[in-house]
Amino acid sequence: MQHSYFDHNATTPVAPEVLETLVACLGQVYGNASSIHHFGQAAKQRLEAARRQVAALIHADAAEVVFTSGGTEADNLAVLGAVHAAPGRDKHVITTAIEHPAVLAACAELEREAVAVTRVRVGSSGVVNPDDVRSALRPATVLISVMHANNELGTIQPIVEISRIAREATVPLHVDGVQALGKIPVDVNALGADLYSMSGHKLYAPKGVGALYVRKGTRLVARAFGGHQERERRPGTENVPGAVALGAAAELAGRNLAAESERLAALRDRFENAVLGRISGAGINGARWSRTPNTSNLYFEGLDGEALVIALDLRGFAVSTGAACSSGAIAPSHVLTAIGLGADRARASMRFSLGRTNTAAEVDGLADALEASVAHLRRISVHA
């Protein structure tokens, strides 16, 4: 059976150009980037070239990019590292109810250290209201952490407005950019972000590499100990092939961003128009405007999303209901709950996330399979 992949917000395939660069690097560049000799220097050169490529994609200075093991580590380092670096004893953090667990769980860890945390609510649009961030500010606020684009809904958050509020209050702003990078233009200066998290495997690079942008002058302490690498922010021998792959992926993404965004948005709209036109009781979760171009979160009234994911997989279409838990079972999504969906509607919701290799024919096939599966599931639930 032909399998089509519509789960790019979970992870992306490694781009052929990235794979080629990665394999060549793995084979040839084995020096330790901290070593003085020829081999170490060769590794260091590749590492720094990759850093420049990543910096270029987000309009940052190369010295502001810290390589990590991925998005989760970047988020943890940003949240824990910035709060621990802040002076004073009473500390307060503002984040939102729809953040990725890499941010929310780090905040929960801070609460155990007696740091106060405000999780700003969002309405049904899935977009944070900057005024709510402003009213959450306290004298003790030491960090604001808001994601750039939501992983489940694709909704883009008003980072520019929030960064203005942060700047006025002289509070650093962390932006989890994992789901935005490569999908929409990212300029950390225009956004006003002080910290910006990135993940390789959402950008057609392999798993196990990511990066954190740290604006010059932002106070951040390391969360791991043992070496001086990455300007004392992230110890451990550098993953040079991983960084090189991320660099190649960043360059590729920057080169194709405008055209690819437009293509994906057209495909996504084609898919949504087909589904909403042909399947009754279906609709979009969250705001239709201001989304990443590849993401579509839809609900199908009365259906069990879990059954629909399995039915579609057996027809050769890989989609997702939301975050998967450790054993692989599907747990209710905290994002859908946070935007006010009841248990039934959350259960009836699905995420379709398109990517570079998807074609119009695949999208049409998905819409057909979805129509057939929804009809089948509704037919049997009538008899049940």
Add this chain to the structure above:
Amino acid sequence: MSGGVDSSTVAALLVRQGRSVVGLTMQLWNQRRMPELAPDGPTGRCCSIDDVYDARRVAEQIGIPYYVVNFEEQFEEHVVKPFVADYLAGRTPIPCTLCNNYIKFDRFLEMADSVGAWQIATGHYARVRYHAGSGRYQLLRAVDPAKDQTYFLFGLTQQQLARTLFPLGEMAKPAVRDMARGFDLAVAEKGDSQEICFVPNGDYAAFLSAYLKETGVEDPRTRGAIVTTDGRELGQHQGVHHFTVGQRRGLGIATGEPLYGISTDPATQRVTVGGSENLWCGKFFARDVNWVSIAAPEAPVHASVKIRNKHQAADATLHPTSQPGRIEVVFAEPQRAVTPGQGAVFYDGDLVLGGGWIE
């Protein structure tokens, strides 16, 4: 697919027979809840990460699509809550039967429909056959009497039986293990599961306390007096859920003669204890009776009746009452420890006629 040897072998056998198979594991209970009950961590029991790992590995070995489906909400609603309520009312419940009725042969069959599967197969030891004369699907004991699980399956409906395969019903356990080895399954040497899956170490009282605490339900006052059958008060007990009919150890009282739990009275929370002669009972009523292999009888029927899983079925007559679904069971010889809340299953030889709940 629980990740155990039985359901794994079933899946492999069906693949070998050339059927198109989809593997599902039901996630029923979050073992990370109430960590105080399992200080060594949530391993080695139903729905643990290890079991899902094993099931996934078997699915990979035999080359079938495999999914974990989450029925935690339904399991808590239909199995755990009634289990707790029964204990607090002084009954001794059997959650496995409720799980079979409401989850394994109900929600699971719905999921089969959803993915376009025509039949479901499980690793239960039991047999199903179609009887043309009566037009009914019949449930029969497994060939291996030591493994027979029909006691827990008396709630199955005709619609459920019509679409259920029990491939292990014809096999003895050692043969199943041999077959698993023959298929080179990764779980061939895995131990059998024993306890009720969501109660660690079989400690019901600890589970109940932890569950009530976690769900914020106030621990109902279930304390009361321990009295003997002739009316002497021996002391106070810590809750009716600590007692089971026929239980000898752990009554918390020291007397000369051996004493057994005889009955509990939910209204007064009074627990009656007495000598073993008081445990023998000649008849009882069963409610919510489900007739499996035969239609509901209108006249008395002879059967052998099993009143708990390890009970040796005893001869009895089943008398229909004026209330539908309620049967009076009259034993030929009195039986020991007829326990409210347990199932009573009616057999004719290997055939499961039906069963109900002991009042």
